[in-house]
Amino acid sequence: MQQTAPPKDEWTNKELMLKITEVPDENDPYHYHKLSDADEIRLVTIKPGKWTDPISCELTCHSLDVDDITEYSTLSYAWGSPRVTENIILEGRTWPVTVNLANALLFLRDHEKPVKMWIDALCIDQSNLKERGKQVQLMKDIYSGGTQVVVYLGDGKNHRPKRLSEHHIISKAPTQQHFYNDERDGVHLEEFWAALSASAMPSLPMNDGSKRPRIRSRHLSSTFHMFCLLRVLGDEVLTSDLVDRMRKLTAMDPSCDLLGTMVETLRCMLLNPWWQRIWVVQEMIVSRVAVVRCGTVTCPWDMFIAAASSLSSSSVDMSTIFRPDSIKVLQYFCRQVLSFRDLHNQWKKNFGAPMLTLLQDFSARRATDERDKVFALLGLASHSQRFLALASYEDSVADVYRATAVELIRRGHSLEIWHGDLARKNRRDLASWVPDWSAVYDEGDRQRAQRGGSEKGERSSAWKLTVVQSEGGYWKFVAEGMTLLLHWINENPQERKLPKRMEEEFDSYHRLLNITCLDFYRRRGANALVTTVERIQELCINLKAHCSWGSAYEDLAKHPSISAFGRSAAFYREVKSKSEVGQVTPNMDSESRDDFWFGKDTAAWLDRMVIRYETVTFRTPKSETAIQHHFRWELDESRWYPDGRRRKSFLSMESMPLGTVRHVGERIFSWDDRDSAFSTISKWVSYYEKMSGYHRVKLAKTLLGETNLTETLKSTAEVDGVGDESHRDTVEALLLEWLDHVLERHDFPDDANMKPLNEALVLATTGRVMFALNDSTLGLGPGSMTVGDEVMMLPGTSSPIVLRFRLPERDESLEGPAYAVVGDCYLDPSSSDEKKKLPNPWPGWLPETIMPIELKKYWERRRIYLF
Incomplete structure (x- = not known):
């Protein structure tokens, strides 16, 4: 016989206790469950409820790889102050959120059905730095995978969010109003014109001499009427009939600025922090469809674009319709909306935008976390997968900014990140050569960079940078360079011959590789490196066959492409260890030695040259020619100064001095x-x-x-x-x-x-000063340059660079002066001496170990250190 459950009032105490334990304690905070997969995300479901009901949400996990992932929307909003919060119910427990998010949840909640969304503040465990970094890498896929992005611009009453309690004073939910940007909006527009006509009717005298009060729409300044105005302005073009209609309404009573009242509401909406937030750029650009929500009014983002496009392209004199202050608001609205449209079109056409351009164009946008000034733009960059690895909230702001600078050099193959005034920094923990991505980029610098971007490939430096960071990468670089050089000589046997003197160098390098390098890598079991080194030995033999005396000797000495200044760290440590026990090693300190050298002097030289830096090579875009320089900063974190300070990172490069600044004029801001x-x-x-x-x-x-x-x-x-x-x-x-x-x-x-x-x-x-060098050469430079600064030409830049001498915390390893990077400048080309131009390099290069001493002295150069 089937037993039936006892009535509720007959439950035993034990059963009642079991029933209670199933209900979570609202006072117990919710703890996130760990995401199990790299592509897994959480979605939040806003449960249905009445206007005055508490907001209740629950979380579910989903994988972005699954094709049948449930449909969801994404939210684009401004967080607001984290110090002022409201409580919602998350997974049955109390959970604090910012006031602006609480408002968004209130207005987005449906009374009858659940709403599934992705909201960063709820779907990411903000206390888990590693998870935050991984979710940032998925942000592009999250927003592009949603059915739509909802842009929340406040409650429609004020740009400052209100507390939930203030909204709940109204016991009845406000009426929802939807625009579609098509013929379905006809009902709204009829109401709009009727309200305008009634409000514009002048006051009429009555029998007793008083005036009849003007009939006004109760909510003429409401968000609804402001959206109606934008809908009217977005009709393809502002037709003459429409313009005349607006003018007539205004002329009925000039003292009543009806259109200005609605534009003021638009101004309040534009004050919402969303318009200045850095994250909304990516959220808007990659999403399929965007919907604007302002209080109870909803419209497609396309309606905003239509209004902005119509206003910006119209030939109508807007001053006959709107007052000057209203025109400024409308112009600002157009700039904001059309910037999103243009970037979206560019991103869609080119599958991204240059990362450096993004950082410059959106530097004025705000982020609570300064690392987000970089992270928020990663998904929009061309070849974004190469940049996404930068997203790590476990790294400091300074480390993120430096890593971004290095990656931009790597991907851009140049030092164009130094364009502009680098001395304008908000942070003091950055090396001078690392741009402060949190600082607002000067508008003049931004426009010049944007204008010159399309021309950079034609007028840029002949040198192109390539970063080599691994042992295998170094040897591969040497092999590629020697191959290019051999190919060039084979094609031009009469024009390009290596000096006879280099036969000995090729022999020495061949034996050195055989004695030390191959033995070292065989013991390590690095078969790929052994193969590459053997290839270099073969190239040495082939290049040696082209050595002969001739006029090409002097040409060779002038071309820096023939010499590469890189060394393999592990290889030279091995050489150093052999030198200490009397085995043969090359001595690069002594100009008197032609072949090999024994003894401690070589060991001391090698000790100074142990690599603690990354290497940068310089290549021409057309012929893939390269010269390798040091892109150097200390990696040994165990080394400290006597007073306990950690050594700062620095960059070591070859430079060509152009002159010292002797006069600087006023700046044009x-x-x-x-x-x-x-x-x-x-x-x-x-x-x-x-x-x-x-x-x-x-x-x-x-x-x-x-x-x-x-x-x-x-x-x-x-x-x-x-x-x-x-x-x-x-x-x-x-x-x-x-x-x-x-x-x-x-x-x-x-x-x-x-x-x-x-x-x-x-x-x-704009933003520059005019200056003169000590040889009277004139130029335009960054506003922060001063008398005494030096102007130099550096490989990898299309413009001269302004440097400022400084006294760094130095040690014996620094063999040249130290400078801080101020920024790029322009010099009058008619005043520049031809000898100051970088020589046109040959296609191909050799490691410095091979080169005779006299061939290393090419063009006026000086090794400098940039801190």
């Missing part, structure tokens, strides 16, 4: 203040004319900076064919006329032929 900018230009020209007798044509060319005058002036009718030598006088005359107008009238000339010069002047001088 911005062209917003035109009077001040023109006054500064006049002071620059006046000083340098008196100082060096500079002709105004040269001064004009310097003021235009990196501008390609040939390309700039080709578009003007007056100087058509300006690239020809016969047109030089025409160009100079135009430059003089332009500069005289600027100096005398403190204004830009209206002549269409000179308009490109006006734009070039603003681009070249």
Whole structure:
């Protein structure tokens, strides 16, 4: 006989206790369960409830690899202050969240069905640094995998979030209003025009002489009417009928700024911190569909884009419809929305954007954690998988910024990360050569970098950087370089011959590899390295056959591509150990030795050269030519200074001095203040004319900076064919006329032929100073440069670099002066000596161990250390 459960009031005490233990204690905080898979994420389900019910959520785990993963939405919002929180129920337990998130959950909750979403504050264990880093690497997939991203812009009343208790004062849920950006919005627009007409009706006199009160819409300034205005403005183009209708409504009572009231509501919405948050960039760009939620009003993001596009492309004089302050708000709205649109189109077309460009373009956006200034953009970068490994919240901010700089050098094959004013730093724990990614990038620097990006490949330095970080990578690099050199010599047997003197060097290197290197790697069982070293021995024999006396000897000495300054750490430690017991090793200190050397001097030299750094090579884009320099910083964390300070990282490079700064003019901060900018230009020209007798044509060319005058002036009718030598006088005359107008009238000339010069002047001088070197060479440089700074040419940069001498905490391993990086600059090319240009390298290179001493002395160079 089947037993039936006893009535509830007949339960035993034991059964009642068992029943109670199944209910979690709300006062017991929730503890996250560990994610078991690398691609696993959590999703939060917002349980249905009435407007006044507490918010209750639960979490479930899902793998992104599973094709049939449940549909979910993602949330894009601003966290708000972590010090002010509201309590929700998560997995039956009390869980604090920021006020803004609590508001979002309240407005997103459905009364009848559960809502499944991915929300970072709930779905990631924020106390687990390792999990946070792994989830950041999945962020792109999370947002692109959701059905839509919900952009939460507040409760529609104020840009500051309210407490839940304030919302719950209303016992009845507010009415939801949806826009679709199509014909279904007709009902809303009819209500909008009716409300405008009623509010615009002028007050009429009554029989007793008083005026009848104006009929107004109760909520004309509400979020709903502001969305209606955006919907109206987004109709393809602002037609004349629509414009006339707005003007008539405004003319009914000029004292009643109806449109301005709605624009003020738009301004409040734009004050929401979401518009300045760094994470929303990725969240918006990679998502399939975006929906905007502001209080109870919802619309597709496309409605915002339509309104911004219509306003920015319209030929209508908006001042006849809106007041000046309202026009500024609308212009700001357009810039914000269209920047998302443009980046989305670029990202979709090119499958990403350059990481350096992203860091520069979005440097003004805010992040609570300074590491997020980098992490939030990783998923948007071209070849993003190469950068995602940087995401680790276990590393310090300084370590993340330095690792980002190294990775950008590795991927960009250049030192273009030094573009701009590197001295503008918020942090003091960074080396000067590491950009502070938390600092706002100067607008002038950003525009110049953006303008020059498409030209960098053509006008960049002949040298290209490649980072070599492993033992195998070093030997592979040497083998590739020697192969390229051999191939070049075989193709040009009469033009390129190695000096006879190098036969001995090839023999010595061949024997050294056989005695030390091969034996070392065989004992380690590194078969791949043994094969590579044997390949280098074979190349030594082949290259030796091309050694002969001839005129090519002097050419060889001038070309740095023939020498690589890298050494293999493990290999040279082995050489050092053999030198201590009297076995043969190369002596690179003594110029008198041709072959080998015995003794402690060699051991001491090798001890100084034990590698504690990463190696950078320089390659030309076209011929894959390379020279290897040191990209060096200390890795031995056990070494400390006597006073207990840890040694700072530094970078060691070859440099070519161009001059010392002897004068620096005032800085032009911005062209917003035109009077001040023109006054500064006049002071620059006046000083340098008196100082060096500079002709105004040269001064004009310097003021235009990196501008390609040939390309700039080709578009003007007056100087058509300006690239020809016969047109030089025409160009100079135009430059003089332009500069005289600027100096005398403190204004830009209206002549269409000179308009490109006006734009070039603003681009070249914003945020910069004009300076002079000790040889009277003029240039434009970063605003923080001072008298005494030095300008040098470094391999891997398209522009000269401004460096500042400093006295670092040095040791015996530093064999040159130390500097801090200030930033890049522009020098007047007509003043530059040809001998100061980097020589055009040959395709191919050799390790320094092979090179005779006299061949290592090429072009005026100096090893420097950058701290």
